[in-house]
Amino acid sequence: MLAVKLVLHQDIEVVGYHFASAFCTCHPNGCEKTSRRLSERLQIPVHLVRLDEEFLEMIRHQKFGFGHKMNPCIDCRIMTYRKAKTLMKETGASFIVTGEVLNQRPMSQFGHTLSQIEKESALEGLIVRPLSAQRLAPSIPEKMGWVDRSRFKDICGRRRTSQKILAQSLGLLDELKVTGGCRLTDSGFASRMKDLMTQEKWDLHDIQLLRIGRHFRISPERKLILGRNEKENRRLKTFLTEGDTYLTPVSCPGPEGLIRGSVSDDRIAWCAGVIAKYAGSKTDMILKITRDHRKELLTVKALPEINFKPYHIR
Numbered sequence: 001m002l003a004v005k006l007v008l009h010q011d012i013e014v015v016g017y018h019f020a021s022a023f024c025t026c027h028p029n030g031c032e033k034t035s036r037r038l039s040e041r042l043q044i045p046v047h048l049v050r051l052d053e054e055f056l057e058m059i060r061h062q063k064f065g066f067g068h069k070m071n072p073c074i075d076c077r078i079m080t081y082r083k084a085k086t087l088m089k090e091t092g093a094s095f096i097v098t099g100e101v102l103n104q105r106p107m108s109q110f111g112h113t114l115s116q117i118e119k120e121s122a123l124e125g126l127i128v129r130p131l132s133a134q135r136l137a138p139s140i141p142e143k144m145g146w147v148d149r150s151r152f153k154d155i156c157g158r159r160r161t162s163q164k165i166l167a168q169s170l171g172l173l174d175e176l177k178v179t180g181g182c183r184l185t186d187s188g189f190a191s192r193m194k195d196l197m198t199q200e201k202w203d204l205h206d207i208q209l210l211r212i213g214r215h216f217r218i219s220p221e222r223k224l225i226l227g228r229n230e231k232e233n234r235r236l237k238t239f240l241t242e243g244d245t246y247l248t249p250v251s252c253p254g255p256e257g258l259i260r261g262s263v264s265d266d267r268i269a270w271c272a273g274v275i276a277k278y279a280g281s282k283t284d285m286i287l288k289i290t291r292d293h294r295k296e297l298l299t300v301k302a303l304p305e306i307n308f309k310p311y312h313i314r
């Protein structure tokens with residue numbers, strides 16, 4: 001937003017593209033709301049572009065490795081810029097503006113990486129970074145005088161002090177949020193993602209499931225997911241597909257459980273014991289087991305934590 005403002009102040013027309021994926025930290029289904037808010041605050045058109053499948057493909061075939069967690073930032077930036085290049089042509093735009101800050105993020109925002117990303121996305125010289133422009137080699141729009149480089153900033157590094165001052169002067173202080181990146185930079189989500197990638201097949205549906213619950217790898221191909229609250233219990237149920245088993249506490253409130261894929265009766269009883277433990281059950285607990293359109297009741301005792309702790313993905 002700050003970068004766009006600096007360009008708008010030079011009477012340059014800007015069209016915004018808000019890239020979203022299953023990994024972004026917008027509120028679920030809130031991406032549209034975010035795009036609308038950006039558009040209202042900046043007074044420019046902002047289009048929402050979902051990159052769900054492209055993002056998954058990029059992770060599957062990433063070339064430049066992962067960051068501190070499971071964030072493939074360099075590949076991600078290349079993918080985003082390639083998409084932006086297509087949109088630039090469709091829009092009839094002359095160049096791209098981003099809010100990247102030199103050295104702000106490890107991996108993707110070091111000087112040499114910014115150049116590498118430009119090269120890989122075939123956008124050399126066509127990316128303007130108003131927040132750090134004075135510390136970077138001039139882009140084509142700066143050399144050609146399409147934009148006035150002297151009115152851009154020289155921000156560098158991880159501290160956000162300069163951005164805060166700028167946001168205040170531009171009336172955007174309330175928008176300043178310091179985030180560490182998408183969900184792939186979150187350690188819990190990253191562990192679940194790493195585990196998912198051990199599976200031969202996974203898709204967007206699986207990624208969405210990673211966003212809720214406690215996950216347990218109960219066999220190389222099977223997983224148990226428990227809701228952590230009522231809201232997650234309700235959401236968990238929407239992920240039930242053919243071949244899955246669903247466990248619902250009956251005798252006392254507690255987490256509901258989804259077992260992905262078919263498992264033995266013994267394994268179901270074991271999973272029910274885990275649920276009983278999280279439900280805090282001190283005596284026998286009754287659960288409803290739903291599988292293959294059949295429903296039955298099962299009575300179990302809570303399993304000691306030591307028995308299932310090694311399977312908890314975190």
Ligand code: SF4
Nearest residue numbers: 071072073076181182
């Ligand atoms: S933090 Fe996530 S969204 Fe941001 S560049 Fe890295 S992988 Fe992409």
